[in-house]
Amino acid sequence: MIVQRLLNQIDIPGAQQLVADGSPGVRTIFKIQAFQRSIGIARPDGIIAPRSKTMTELMCRADAENSVHTQLALTNPAPTSADLGAPWIATAEREIGQKEVVGAKANPRIMEYHKASKHWAKDDSGKLDAWCGSFVAWVMLQHGLPTPKESYRALEWAQYGSKLKAPVYGAICVKSRSGGGHVAFAVGQSRDGKDYFVLGGNQNDEVNIKKYAATVWDAFVFPPGAVAGTSLPVYKGTAENAGRES
Incomplete structure (x- = not known):
């Protein structure tokens, strides 16, 4: 994860930003090799070894780009929603606690949600206003x-973006x-993988x-271009079992 964060701080022509999740996937190896070529290594092997030229140059160049970010990369390795490739989760988390208003009045924030999806609802709690x-x-x-x-229809999201065989963060x-x-964002799973x-x-x-x-879900998708x-x-937090969704 530290290596991925440092690589993301350096402008490497033709190389994509990485998801800093600590997994040494193909994109990470390719970016390491691209960096090695940029520092004159004739045969890039995609390996980051302690005290190697690759690691030394990586830390020095990232430090030159942005010393504050480099310090954070080295001292704060805990993944953020952006590191895990889903910055929208931080936005969604800030909405936790928004709830319906019983009666004639409506929560103006929920009405903003409806406006975003072009739903015609004038209430936040009616059976037709899920x-x-x-x-x-x-x-x-x-x-x-x-x-x-028709993004207000939950099932429409099954055809959105890129389809996944299993959920990721x-x-x-x-x-x-x-x-x-029903549609929602995946943020974790149980240790045995039986629950999301x-x-x-x-x-x-x-x-x-x-x-x-885990078995109740029909489809998993990821936003296009992400x-x-x-x-x-x-998941290490606390959460109650699923309840009403209407």
Whole structure:
């Protein structure tokens, strides 16, 4: 992860930014090799070894680019939502606690979610005003990402972006339910992989993180143009079991 963060601080022509997740994937190896070529290594091997020319030059050049960021990279290796390739999760987390207002009044924030998805709702708590899809649409738009045409419909998200065989951090999870569907963001899994923890809207009428059996989900997708990470971390927080989604 430290190596990935340092590489991201250096302008290497033709090299993409990396997801700093600590996994030595193909993109990371290619970027190490590109960096090695840039410092005159004739036969780049993609290896970062202690006290090697590659590591020494990497630390020196990153330090020259931005000493503050280099210090953070070396002293604060805990992954952030941006490091894991899903900066929108930090945005979604800041919405935790937003909930419906019972009665004629509505939570203006939830109405913003509906506006983002072009939903015609004038209330936040009616049976026809389920807002999980609207919440995901609002989060995506905060990051300049596209949304499905009818993004207020949860099941529309199953055809969005890139399809995944299994969820990674920040993936959009879609499932069916009686009378419709549900959509939310993957933020973790149980140690045995049998349960997923998702951050979503309209989960018991509010934005929160809930625990679902892994088997209930029908599709996992990732926003178009975004680079997906390689894993779904074990969730270390607390979350109640899934409840009402209507």
